[in-house]
Amino acid sequence: MQNDSITITGGKPLHGTVEIRGAKNSVSKIMVASLLTEDNCVLRNVPSIRDVKIVSEMISVLGGTVEQVDKTTYNLNAKNLKLVDPEKLRSVDKKSRIPILFAGPLLARMGEAYVPELGGCEIGKRPVDFHLLALEQLGAKIEHVEKGFHIRAKKLIGSKIKLPYPSVGATEQVLLAAVLALGTTELSGAAIEPEIIDLISVLQKMGAIISVDTDRLITIVGVKELKGFDHTPIPDRLEAASWAIAAAVTNGKIFVKNARQAELMTFLNNFRLVGGEFEIKNDGISFWRGKKLSPINIETNVYPGFATDWQQPFSILLTQTPGVSIIHETVYENRFDYVVALNKMGANIKVHENCLGGSMCRFGSLHHIHSAVITGPTKFHGEEIVIPDLRAGFAYVIAALAAEGKTILKNISLIERGYENFLEKLQDLNAEVE
Numbered sequence: 001m002q003n004d005s006i007t008i009t010g011g012k013p014l015h016g017t018v019e020i021r022g023a024k025n026s027v028s029k030i031m032v033a034s035l036l037t038e039d040n041c042v043l044r045n046v047p048s049i050r051d052v053k054i055v056s057e058m059i060s061v062l063g064g065t066v067e068q069v070d071k072t073t074y075n076l077n078a079k080n081l082k083l084v085d086p087e088k089l090r091s092v093d094k095k096s097r098i099p100i101l102f103a104g105p106l107l108a109r110m111g112e113a114y115v116p117e118l119g120g121c122e123i124g125k126r127p128v129d130f131h132l133l134a135l136e137q138l139g140a141k142i143e144h145v146e147k148g149f150h151i152r153a154k155k156l157i158g159s160k161i162k163l164p165y166p167s168v169g170a171t172e173q174v175l176l177a178a179v180l181a182l183g184t185t186e187l188s189g190a191a192i193e194p195e196i197i198d199l200i201s202v203l204q205k206m207g208a209i210i211s212v213d214t215d216r217l218i219t220i221v222g223v224k225e226l227k228g229f230d231h232t233p234i235p236d237r238l239e240a241a242s243w244a245i246a247a248a249v250t251n252g253k254i255f256v257k258n259a260r261q262a263e264l265m266t267f268l269n270n271f272r273l274v275g276g277e278f279e280i281k282n283d284g285i286s287f288w289r290g291k292k293l294s295p296i297n298i299e300t301n302v303y304p305g306f307a308t309d310w311q312q313p314f315s316i317l318l319t320q321t322p323g324v325s326i327i328h329e330t331v332y333e334n335r336f337d338y339v340v341a342l343n344k345m346g347a348n349i350k351v352h353e354n355c356l357g358g359s360m361c362r363f364g365s366l367h368h369i370h371s372a373v374i375t376g377p378t379k380f381h382g383e384e385i386v387i388p389d390l391r392a393g394f395a396y397v398i399a400a401l402a403a404e405g406k407t408i409l410k411n412i413s414l415i416e417r418g419y420e421n422f423l424e425k426l427q428d429l430n431a432e433v434e
């Protein structure tokens with residue numbers, strides 16, 4: 001791809017305001033939910049990011065329409081949904097993980113679904129076995145083909161499903177499949193991330209009956225049909241945290257418009273523990289660095305724990321902190337490859353197979369590198385770096401902003417998957433970016 005690199009000259013504190021929009025990991029799933037009805041659906045405050053474009057493309061190929069009515073509002077309509085030749089979906093092959101979530105709505109509407117090859121960030125094996133098992137338990141027949149899956153079911157039937165791990169995607173899969181199934185589905189071991197609750201809110205607006213009970217139990221009473229919705233998704237808590245860290249690392253101050261305390265509670269606690277300061281206002285949160293940074297131990301976890309997608313940017317803050325900090329990654333088995341480039345820029349990060357920092361996790365004895373010991377403070381120096389995935393990409397941007405000299409970052413289109421207009425935002429905050 002042309003012009004897929006930027007040069008950042010570090011050393012300038014970031015100051016100003018950035019506005020965040022609907023959460024990437026909410027918006028894309030809500031777009032899929034629009035296929036559950038023939039009615040018109042309205043989605044507001046949609047970010048202009050690549051994941052939205054990929055899902056729009058898949059909906060259009062399947063006969064639906066995605067019409068952008070203004071900068072951030074979309075009308076979605078799937079009245080004319082149709083079965084298409086899988087070859088027509090080759091353009092979305094390996095681009096995202098969202099296509100697997102089309103299964104439930106397509107089965108409900110047409111009794112058949114084709115899921116093209118899945119993609120998404122390479123941060124572990126990321127299998128879809130929980131998705132497929134859940135669909136089978138609801139009565140679907142799955143055929144693995146060379147490039148994807150064919151899934152068939154005349155009618156899905158409610159069932160009792162237990163997830164081995166509270167997977168976000170598998171929980172969304174069950175919600176989107178069970179909502180129009182015959183009878184009731186009880187999902188135990190469900191994920192309860194804010195983006196999932198947002199999806200449930202949309203489904204409730206559409207006419208679904210879904211209860212979120214104690215101990216990760218979600219009960220879905222199947223209904224005959226669903227109607228359209230008008231929805232404004234929750235703001236992106238992952239992007240909000242990324243800008244908070246950029247403010248603290250560069251010793252600047254950023255007001256993140258639309259950032260909301262509720263979904264950021266765990267992040268805010270850890271940000272404060274390490275020495276970050278923040279002020280919560282009605283329309284957003286201001287972030288900056290306090291007088292002194294102190295090392296901490298962090299363990300990523302499912303919600304309400306410390307989100308794995310905060311891990312990579314947060315590691316940059318820990319490189320600026322005097323002393324030894326530990327990150328124990330418990331969601332993905334392989335999310336520390338990105339530290340090699342940080343060490344090249346001057347960081348002192350050592351990775352380990354053991355569960356460090358406190359508790360044991362499911363990766364404990366499996367020889368996955370999933371703990372990191374970060375010794376700071378680091379004075380980064382500019383390097384030429386290739387971005388491997390979305391969150392690592394933004395972490396490198398933050399490191400580059402604090403580095404001495406110029407850093408060339410290649411593959412920046414990966415960042416555009418989840419951060420709207422991030423180059424313009426950086427420039428508005430006074431960063432030196434070419």
Ligand code: EPU
Pocket residue numbers: 024025026097098121124125126127128129130131132165166167168169170191193238308309331332333390391418
């Ligand atoms: N897993 C399985 N089998 C499955 C599904 C998941 O073993 O069938 C494992 C995964 O390999 C992983 C863990 O369960 O180790 C959690 O995966 P999960 O299904 O929760 O993740 P996901 O739905 O694929 C979403 C977000 C990710 C975010 C995770 C965890 C979207 C599009 N992606 O992925 O976001 O890290 O939940 O919160 O919603 C990002 O935004 O950069 C990003 C990677």
